[in-house]
Amino acid sequence: MQREMIEARKPPVLSVGFIGWCREKLFATPTNSLVTVAILYGLFSLIPSFIQWAFVDATWAGASSSECSSEGACWAFISSRLDQFIYGFYPQELSWRVDLFFIQLAAVLAWLMIPVLPGKKYSLAYGLIVMPVTSWIILAGGLLGLEPVDTHDWGGLMVTLVLAMYGMLASLPIGVLLALGRRSEMPVVKTFCTVYIELWRGVPLITVLFMASVMLPLFVPEEIVFDKLVRAMIGIVMFQSAYMAEVVRGGLQAIPKGQQEASDSLGMGYWQSMCLVVLPQAIRLVIPGIVNTFIALFKDTSLVLVIGLFDLLSIVQAGLNDPAWLGTSTEGYLFVGFVFWIFCFGMSRYSQSLENNRQEH
Amino acid sequence: MLKALVKLTLPALLVASGGLQANEDGSTLETVKEKGFLSCGVNTGLPGFASPDDKGKWSGMDVDVCRGVAAAVLGNADKVKYIPLTAKERFTALQSGEIDVLSRNTTWTLTRDASLGLNFAGVAYYDGQGFMVSKDLGVTSAKQLDGAAVCIQSGTTTELNLADYFRTNGMKYQPVVFDTSDGTAKGFDSGRCDVLTSDQSQLYALRLRLSKPDKAVVLPEVISKEPLGPLVRQGDDQWFNIVKWSLSAMINAEELKVTSANIDKMKSSTNPSIKRLLGIEGPKGKGMGLNDDWSYQVIKQVGNYGEIFENNVGEGSPLKIERGLNALWSDGGILYAPPFR
Numbered sequence: 001m002q003r004e005m006i007e008a009r010k011p012p013v014l015s016v017g018f019i020g021w022c023r024e025k026l027f028a029t030p031t032n033s034l035v036t037v038a039i040l041y042g043l044f045s046l047i048p049s050f051i052q053w054a055f056v057d058a059t060w061a062g063a064s065s066s067e068c069s070s071e072g073a074c075w076a077f078i079s080s081r082l083d084q085f086i087y088g089f090y091p092q093e094l095s096w097r098v099d100l101f102f103i104q105l106a107a108v109l110a111w112l113m114i115p116v117l118p119g120k121k122y123s124l125a126y127g128l129i130v131m132p133v134t135s136w137i138i139l140a141g142g143l144l145g146l147e148p149v150d151t152h153d154w155g156g157l158m159v160t161l162v163l164a165m166y167g168m169l170a171s172l173p174i175g176v177l178l179a180l181g182r183r184s185e186m187p188v189v190k191t192f193c194t195v196y197i198e199l200w201r202g203v204p205l206i207t208v209l210f211m212a213s214v215m216l217p218l219f220v221p222e223e224i225v226f227d228k229l230v231r232a233m234i235g236i237v238m239f240q241s242a243y244m245a246e247v248v249r250g251g252l253q254a255i256p257k258g259q260q261e262a263s264d265s266l267g268m269g270y271w272q273s274m275c276l277v278v279l280p281q282a283i284r285l286v287i288p289g290i291v292n293t294f295i296a297l298f299k300d301t302s303l304v305l306v307i308g309l310f311d312l313l314s315i316v317q318a319g320l321n322d323p324a325w326l327g328t329s330t331e332g333y334l335f336v337g338f339v340f341w342i343f344c345f346g347m348s349r350y351s352q353s354l355e356n357n358r359q360e361h
Numbered sequence: 362m363l364k365a366l367v368k369l370t371l372p373a374l375l376v377a378s379g380g381l382q383a384n385e386d387g388s389t390l391e392t393v394k395e396k397g398f399l400s401c402g403v404n405t406g407l408p409g410f411a412s413p414d415d416k417g418k419w420s421g422m423d424v425d426v427c428r429g430v431a432a433a434v435l436g437n438a439d440k441v442k443y444i445p446l447t448a449k450e451r452f453t454a455l456q457s458g459e460i461d462v463l464s465r466n467t468t469w470t471l472t473r474d475a476s477l478g479l480n481f482a483g484v485a486y487y488d489g490q491g492f493m494v495s496k497d498l499g500v501t502s503a504k505q506l507d508g509a510a511v512c513i514q515s516g517t518t519t520e521l522n523l524a525d526y527f528r529t530n531g532m533k534y535q536p537v538v539f540d541t542s543d544g545t546a547k548g549f550d551s552g553r554c555d556v557l558t559s560d561q562s563q564l565y566a567l568r569l570r571l572s573k574p575d576k577a578v579v580l581p582e583v584i585s586k587e588p589l590g591p592l593v594r595q596g597d598d599q600w601f602n603i604v605k606w607s608l609s610a611m612i613n614a615e616e617l618k619v620t621s622a623n624i625d626k627m628k629s630s631t632n633p634s635i636k637r638l639l640g641i642e643g644p645k646g647k648g649m650g651l652n653d654d655w656s657y658q659v660i661k662q663v664g665n666y667g668e669i670f671e672n673n674v675g676e677g678s679p680l681k682i683e684r685g686l687n688a689l690w691s692d693g694g695i696l697y698a699p700p701f702r
Contacts (some may be wrong), residue, residue: 066679070572081415090415152442168372214450217457308405318413318445321406322680326569329543 044262066326077328078335081319085335087114087153088155088310092149100160101138104131105165112349115357151229152237157339160226161313163233163301168294170237176283180274182249184315190223193245200242213307232304240297247289291351295344302340312336389593389600390434390650391563401427402460405445408566409674409682410466410486419443423464425669426485426591428662429607430462433655439663452477455594461603463592466562482604484590487686487695489583490522491561493568497580498555503582507532512554513634514538522585523558543545546570547585549577559586565680585684610656612698613638614665616689621664624657637701644701655702668697 009076010016014023027033057072061079068074080084087095111123139162143146154162181193200208212235216226255278262274283290305314316332319325394400403411403423429439432534444460450522455463456478466488467473469481496501503526513520515538537554539545546567549557559567561583568574591608593601614620617635618629627635637643638656643654652658663669670687671677688694 064679065569084415084417086411089413110428152444172514175468214453217453217459239670305405306447306449308450309446309449310405314405318406319415321408321412322414323408323566323569325411326566326679327409327571329570 016145041091057215065326067326068323068328070322072333074328077319077325077331077333081325084156084319085312086157088158088315089153090155090158091153092147094141094149097138097141097146099148100156101135102161104126104135104138104180105161128169132166136163151227154229156315157227157312159304159310160298160301162229163304164294164298166233167236167297167301171240171244171293172290174241175238176279177247178241178245179248179252182245183252185224196202197242199247200239203239205236205239206303206306209241209303209307211235226308228307230308234306235298240300241291243296244290247286247293248282250285250289251284252278254285255282287354288351295347296342296345299340312339341342341359367694371403371464389597390603393434393461397435398442399427399431399443399462400442400452400460400464401430402429402446402451404465405447407466408569409562409678410442411445416590420673422486422669422673423466423589423591425663425673426464426608427462429611429659430464430591430604432658433603433607433651434663435624436652436655436658450611452479453591455479456504458594461538461593461600462646467592468587469588469590478595480595480601481548481600482591482593484588484610485608486562486589488560488562488587488589489686490519490558490585490587491564491583492555492580493549493559493577494555494580496576500580503580503584504530504532506534506556509556510533510535510537510554512537512539512557514545514559515540517542518585519559526584532544542567542571561685562674562680562682565674565682569679588649599650603651606656607659610638610701611663611666611669612689613697613701614656614660615667616691616698619660619665620668621661622660628657634701 011020014020026036032154052072054073058075059068060074062068062074062076063080065074065077068076082094083095083212087098088147090098108123108127111117112127113121117123137143139154139158140149140151161289178193180199181189182197184190184193210230213228214229216231219225259281260273263277270278302313304310304311305317308314311316313336316336320329320332375630377386389458392664401418406412407421407423408422409421411419413419415638424441427441427443431441434437436596437440444454444464446460446463448455449635451463451465451467451476452473454460459613462482463479464485468482468484468488469484473479474481484667492503492506500506506527511523513523513536520536520538523534523536534556537548538550542559542563545557547552547560547570557564557577561579561683564579568577568579570631571577591604593604617632617638619638628639628641630636633642639660640653640656641644646655647653649655667689670684673681674680675684684692687696690697
């Protein structure tokens with residue numbers, strides 16, 4: 001009789017380690033193997049030629065596309081126009097003001113998003129109330145001895161960020177109010193909010209921008225010259241707050257009624273119970289949805305190109321039409337795609353880390 | 362209240378009855394002089410006609426038309442604020458008074474002239490739809506294109522003109538449709554079609570996007586008329602005249618061989634036509650409310666039509682478009698401006 005434990009045998013070589021992983025994940029069935037081989041073949045035939053084109057044969061500096069080699073990418077287009085892609089037509093000697101705007105935005109975001117930094121309440125208040133005002137003063141000028149810069153001269157990444165920032169900052173509070181309004185028991189408020197949300201959700205953003213740009217100037221008296229950028233911004237905020245409202249409403253519905261009743265029984269009024277009990281829980285629940293909306297908004301800002309505003313995408317497109325740089329469209333669009341990807345990927349990673357944090361608690 | 366109602370029904374009225382006059386009271390000339398710059402609507406980017414360089418400075422044919430008007434009115438061609446406009450916004454921007462001149466490669470047609478409440482102040486560039494083929498095909502005329510695969514941008518009048526042309530000539534073709542002009546160039550480059558069709562000015566720009574631009578050739582046939590010119594609002598005849606004559610000054614200057622370089626020497630010319638053109642004698646600027654040297658400023662600061670053409674789209678530019686129809690009437694083209702008298 002066997003008295004001692006038989007020592008555990010090692011698993012077969014073919015089922016562990018790299019080989020095992022490959023067998024299990026890549027070549028488990030004949031179909032799997034076929035797909036794997038096909039994908040590997042695709043990668044091997046694409047990646048080296050892409051690297052050859054994008055790095056080895058590429059031209060990094062130059063004054064026109066005729067100086068670029070015809071074999072490789074013409075990154076000279078990006079490098080020679082990078083300033084314009086970031087600052088648009090903002091006067092060069094004043095571009096420090098745009099930098100200041102970028103720094104403020106980055107600092108507030110860091111303050112808000114890095115968990116160990118203290119004073120989250122103040123950072124939120126600063127971001128929601130103070131930052132929009134200071135940003136506008138910094139960029140548009142006209143106050144505090146800053147030279148005024150017409151929004152007409154704004155462009156590039158800066159306009160993309162301005163539109164996204166104001167869109168996000170305004171659509172969140174408006175969206176929360178609309179969501180509360182839609183769940184309200186007061187018929188007028190409820191009807192108004194419902195109609196508003198359904199109306200804006202029912203039209204594409206591109207038509208909203210179009211109305212804002214083409215029709216609005218005809219409706220208002222000619223003495224009032226609405227700024228085109230502001231018109232687009234209002235359109236984006238109106239549109240996005242409807243979406244935000246629906247996201248927040250989803251969170252509100254997930255909170256059990258008992259929470260509200262409990263706070264009622266403690267003697268809290270409507271706003272107290274909403275702000276202190278219900279909303280904090282609801283918003284935390286829908287953070288992924290909110291970030292999703294933000295990402296969509298960020299990408300949607302490039303639609304302003306249909307009304308002739310120069311955001312990042314359209315300023316690159318305008319550059320492509322410079323006779324000196326004809327034929328560099330692939331490089332231009334790759335660059336724009338890459339910049340958008342960095343921002344959106346950053347946002348989505350942040351929301352993931354927030355979710356993970358929440359699960360740990 | 363009534364006013365608000367009228368404003369609300371405007372878009373309908375605009376289409377139906379011929380538009381509104383945004384600046385009914387104050388003249389455009391006074392407005393421009395007062396604010397000190399000219400607001401000019403241009404394309405958001407069209408090679409050779411309007412595009413910003415890496416310093417954000419705009420250049421192109423359409424841009425130079427505006428610079429000419431600014432030189433005539435304000436004496437400084439750089440006092441222009443460029444408002445980039447998309448095709449759909451352009452007329453509203455002019456109607457609503459946001460811009461003073463629309464110089465955005467706009468084709469002069471009956472509908473636009475008659476029903477938008479706008480006026481075309483002249484023709485700055487005679488464009489027309491043409492064909493580009495690969496040199497290897499050995500084709501020399503569009504009549505030899507029977508059965509060809511044609512790359513074309515969808516949703517444009519080019520598509521309709523193409524169908525008309527092939528039907529009239531009893532030929533067949535196979536359309537290969539793309540949604541952007543860039544796409545058509547890529548399609549042509551990769552050999553998906555034998556022929557690329559678009560406005561001729563566009564064809565030259567698209568040719569530069571090919572991997573081997575020398576291998577493609579633009580055929581001589583032009584199958585549609587696309588006269589492009591600046592527009593102003595109806596009802597301000599003085600402003601209309603200013604734009605019209607700023608353009609005429611450039612064309613007359615070329616005819617009289619006055620250039621931005623030799624204009625100061627030309628001032629002492631004895632030729633009465635040149636004297637009248639430069640405002641030394643003759644009508645000068647009073648009738649239009651301008652300074653007497655307005656035309657001198659236009660030519661000195663912007664150049665004559667030939668110079669503008671060469672710098673922006675002709676031999677001096679990467680596009681290398683031939684003068685063709687845009688040559689002076691005396692050189693075999695149809696460019697003809699009324700005389701300064």
